[in-house]
Amino acid sequence: MLERARTLDAGDPLAGYRERFDLPEGVIYLDGNSLGALPKATPKRLAEVARDEWGEGLIRSWNSADWIDLPHRVGAKIAPLIGAAAHEVIASDSTSVNLFKLIAAALALRPGRKTILSEPGNFPTDLYMIEGLERQGLAQRRLATRDAMADAIDEDVALLMLTHVHYKTGAIFDMAALTTAAHAKGALVLWDLSHSGGALPVDLNSCNADFAVGCGYKYLNGGPGAPAYLFVAEHLQQAVEQPLTGWMGHAAPFAFSDDYTAAPGIGRMLCGTPPILGLSALEVGVDLIAEIGIERLYAKSQRLSEFFRQCLSELGIELELVSPTDPTRRGSQLSFRHPEAYAICQALIARGVIGDFRDPDILRFGFAPAYLRFEDMAEAARHLSEVLVSGEWQRAKFRERAAVT
Amino acid sequence: MLERARTLDAGDPLAGYRERFDLPEGVIYLDGNSLGALPKATPKRLAEVARDEWGEGLIRSWNSADWIDLPHRVGAKIAPLIGAAAHEVIASDSTSVNLFKLIAAALALRPGRKTILSEPGNFPTDLYMIEGLERQGLAQRRLATRDAMADAIDEDVALLMLTHVHYKTGAIFDMAALTTAAHAKGALVLWDLSHSGGALPVDLNSCNADFAVGCGYKYLNGGPGAPAYLFVAEHLQQAVEQPLTGWMGHAAPFAFSDDYTAAPGIGRMLCGTPPILGLSALEVGVDLIAEIGIERLYAKSQRLSEFFRQCLSELGIELELVSPTDPTRRGSQLSFRHPEAYAICQALIARGVIGDFRDPDILRFGFAPAYLRFEDMAEAARHLSEVLVSGEWQRAKFRERAAVT
Numbered sequence: 001m002l003e004r005a006r007t008l009d010a011g012d013p014l015a016g017y018r019e020r021f022d023l024p025e026g027v028i029y030l031d032g033n034s035l036g037a038l039p040k041a042t043p044k045r046l047a048e049v050a051r052d053e054w055g056e057g058l059i060r061s062w063n064s065a066d067w068i069d070l071p072h073r074v075g076a077k078i079a080p081l082i083g084a085a086a087h088e089v090i091a092s093d094s095t096s097v098n099l100f101k102l103i104a105a106a107l108a109l110r111p112g113r114k115t116i117l118s119e120p121g122n123f124p125t126d127l128y129m130i131e132g133l134e135r136q137g138l139a140q141r142r143l144a145t146r147d148a149m150a151d152a153i154d155e156d157v158a159l160l161m162l163t164h165v166h167y168k169t170g171a172i173f174d175m176a177a178l179t180t181a182a183h184a185k186g187a188l189v190l191w192d193l194s195h196s197g198g199a200l201p202v203d204l205n206s207c208n209a210d211f212a213v214g215c216g217y218k219y220l221n222g223g224p225g226a227p228a229y230l231f232v233a234e235h236l237q238q239a240v241e242q243p244l245t246g247w248m249g250h251a252a253p254f255a256f257s258d259d260y261t262a263a264p265g266i267g268r269m270l271c272g273t274p275p276i277l278g279l280s281a282l283e284v285g286v287d288l289i290a291e292i293g294i295e296r297l298y299a300k301s302q303r304l305s306e307f308f309r310q311c312l313s314e315l316g317i318e319l320e321l322v323s324p325t326d327p328t329r330r331g332s333q334l335s336f337r338h339p340e341a342y343a344i345c346q347a348l349i350a351r352g353v354i355g356d357f358r359d360p361d362i363l364r365f366g367f368a369p370a371y372l373r374f375e376d377m378a379e380a381a382r383h384l385s386e387v388l389v390s391g392e393w394q395r396a397k398f399r400e401r402a403a404v405t
Numbered sequence: 406m407l408e409r410a411r412t413l414d415a416g417d418p419l420a421g422y423r424e425r426f427d428l429p430e431g432v433i434y435l436d437g438n439s440l441g442a443l444p445k446a447t448p449k450r451l452a453e454v455a456r457d458e459w460g461e462g463l464i465r466s467w468n469s470a471d472w473i474d475l476p477h478r479v480g481a482k483i484a485p486l487i488g489a490a491a492h493e494v495i496a497s498d499s500t501s502v503n504l505f506k507l508i509a510a511a512l513a514l515r516p517g518r519k520t521i522l523s524e525p526g527n528f529p530t531d532l533y534m535i536e537g538l539e540r541q542g543l544a545q546r547r548l549a550t551r552d553a554m555a556d557a558i559d560e561d562v563a564l565l566m567l568t569h570v571h572y573k574t575g576a577i578f579d580m581a582a583l584t585t586a587a588h589a590k591g592a593l594v595l596w597d598l599s600h601s602g603g604a605l606p607v608d609l610n611s612c613n614a615d616f617a618v619g620c621g622y623k624y625l626n627g628g629p630g631a632p633a634y635l636f637v638a639e640h641l642q643q644a645v646e647q648p649l650t651g652w653m654g655h656a657a658p659f660a661f662s663d664d665y666t667a668a669p670g671i672g673r674m675l676c677g678t679p680p681i682l683g684l685s686a687l688e689v690g691v692d693l694i695a696e697i698g699i700e701r702l703y704a705k706s707q708r709l710s711e712f713f714r715q716c717l718s719e720l721g722i723e724l725e726l727v728s729p730t731d732p733t734r735r736g737s738q739l740s741f742r743h744p745e746a747y748a749i750c751q752a753l754i755a756r757g758v759i760g761d762f763r764d765p766d767i768l769r770f771g772f773a774p775a776y777l778r779f780e781d782m783a784e785a786a787r788h789l790s791e792v793l794v795s796g797e798w799q800r801a802k803f804r805e806r807a808a809v810t
Contacts, residue, residue: 022460031464038460046451054628055427055443059436067629094677096651120663125652128665132648223459224681243537246501247530256764258525260533272499276629277682359661
């Protein structure tokens with residue numbers, strides 16, 4: 001099995017990119033969908049930004065280092081990964097804050113409609129951000145299960161808001177079909193690409209998507225709490241209004257006028273002063289993913305996860321797969337259900353295999369194709385098998401829950 | 406003049422702290438109130454966070470490096486600088502986003518009242534964030550000049566929202582008196598401390614302030630676009646609700662529940678995943694300012710600006726001062742009005758004296774006491790005098806306006 005893995009690695013056109021990441025010794029990292037690994041170029045870039053741009057350039061770097069354009073520049077680099085034009089994407093704030101902007105924008109574009117439709121079990125912050133507007137009396141949250149989603153879209157729905165690749169199961173929504181169904185009822189559509197961007201090709205414009213948001217610190221390797229990004233389709237950019245009307249979204253921020261005039265284009269989605277350190281680190285991660293190429297990443301991601309399943313099967317491990325079995329219908333991850341998922345996850349971490357536990361009973365393995373080897377798949381499968389067979393997860397130290405997992 | 410300056414520097418108890426900053430050669434930096442200088446310890450800390458915490462620790466660092474607590478930890482360190490208790494301050498998002506949270510929170514706490522009172526010419530983003538809630542139909546902006554402020558507070562006012570030290574003039578509002586006046590009419594009060602925090606002592610709790618926000622990248626030296634901070638008085642923390650209800654403000658974010666339950670205490674003011682690189686850099690800046698001590702900084706700040714004025718006077722330079730002449734009534738800056746302020750500012754920058762131009766006719770000099778010398782005051786005054794006397798600002802290259810200044 002290990003030999004076969006090494007043969008696959010030898011023939012892997014992306015194998016050399018692993019060297020571009022700084023990965024700890026003795027660790028098999030299957031959690032790049034929670035926090036992506038560190039590109040080797042990032043610390044050097046951060047030192048340059050701190051020493052040269054901030055330290056030496058000081059305030060002048062807003063012009064001379066073009067800090068003022070950084071949200072646009074990083075957005076434009078993300079755009080081709082998600083099927084958008086360069087001027088339709090901007091990097092800013094957090095995914096949660098960007099969700100708020102776009103939910104509010106949809107409500108303003110669809111006066112008389114208050115319903116925001118999503119699914120139960122969507123990533124929590126997506127559901128919570130709808131609640132925020134509900135507290136303001138502006139929105140009404142409606143949740144429908146996947147099967148019932150198309151039927152739940154009616155003329156009350158201002159916005160259909162879904163996560164393209166489910167964080168827990170990896171299941172992919174049919175972006176084109178659901179966007180069409182929502183438009184047929186006059187609703188707008190927002191796709192959360194947090195588990196898609198950088199892992200699989202997304203084609204927002206082919207699907208006629210209206211809005212999207214996504215995360216900078218997962219498959220884009222932007223670092224912990226990296227800035228997020230958002231997309232507004234070109235044809236909506238003149239009409240769109242959002243309530244976080246900070247000075248960086250103003251048409252002329254340095255005129256210091258008392259009254260707000262929205263910037264033309266995607267710039268009006270900005271709010272406060274852009275976080276230069278975070279954006280600079282994110283840019284390195286995005287550049288690297290763009291260099292490798294999203295089609296090649298997706299092809300390898302499918303091969304990795306299928307090989308992992310095959311290894312488990314050869315080791316006689318049967319776990320309930322909650323991800324779709326068809327690799328074209330899931331993101332870059334496999335999730336399994338086990339009543340002792342937490343303890344198993346902890347036992348694996350103790351062996352240097354870092355996966356993820358998701359409450360209450362999900363064991364989640366992410367396969368970031370930019371830096372994982374087939375050898376990692378074989379070794380992770382072996383460790384998982386040994387943990388399960390030995391029952392070592394039953395030891396007290398693995399069962400004790402930490403505050404954060 | 407220069408000799409006198411050097412004598413003053415020799416007797417300055419804070420003189421040694423200049424060495425803790427990485428300042429460019431040949432520059433006199435009078436814009437630390439726009440972007441603070443780089444602490445020498447910051448690049449090293451950023452490298453540690455990137456290489457050790459992110460690269461080596463990966464997802465585990467949310468626990469092992471206590472990333473999850475970082476917004477609280479940095480907030481607790483800012484608290485004593487602004488007269489707050491440790492659990493009343495949290496570092497997060499941008500100043501603009503934090504303004505939105507707190508304006509909305511005030512509206513929710515004062516049902517039936519919609520007016521948000523501020524002053525014309527307040528820092529633009531403060532006024533714009535009120536407009537955002539106005540667009541949502543939730544707020545009404547009312548602006549009153551300083552003289553008329555106390556009279557403009559009535560029973561319609563949900564929130565009085567002012568910037569403690571004016572960004573343009575440096576004038577200080579009487580925090581205690583205006584807070585008392587607002588409370589007398591049942592209004593809440595929000596103080597923007599962007600030009601106060603780290604420059605002069607603020608005593609939020611003695612003044613019974615309800616809310617405050619502040620900037621991380623000015624006198625706190627957190628770096629370009631550093632995370633901001635916000636304050637909620639303890640007695641309001643159980644009642645306060647804000648609409649940016651992201652997962653990091655949830656009582657149990659890792660339970661992944663579909664429904665939002667606000668965290669107890671200041672944690673409910675968080676929204677998305679905290680920006681670890683930015684917060685880590687900010688922490689270095691805050692630690693340094695706290696080590697120097699806010700009372701000593703303020704004392705030196707007043708001496709610096711008074712010495713600068715004295716130098717100008719001795720050089721026979723008469724400029725219209727728009728800042729208060731009494732140093733106890735202004736922040737750590739001096740602003741002058743001149744019809745050619747822009748060109749003069751550019752000519753000074755060409756000489757290595759970095760001040761700030763503020764539309765339409767303000768020449769602003771900030772005196773960050775942590776790293777400026779009396780010698781810098783004497784030299785800056787000499788350069789300003791030479792620029793004015795020689796008329797070199799009249800050259801075309803200085804008059805051409807860049808996009809950002």
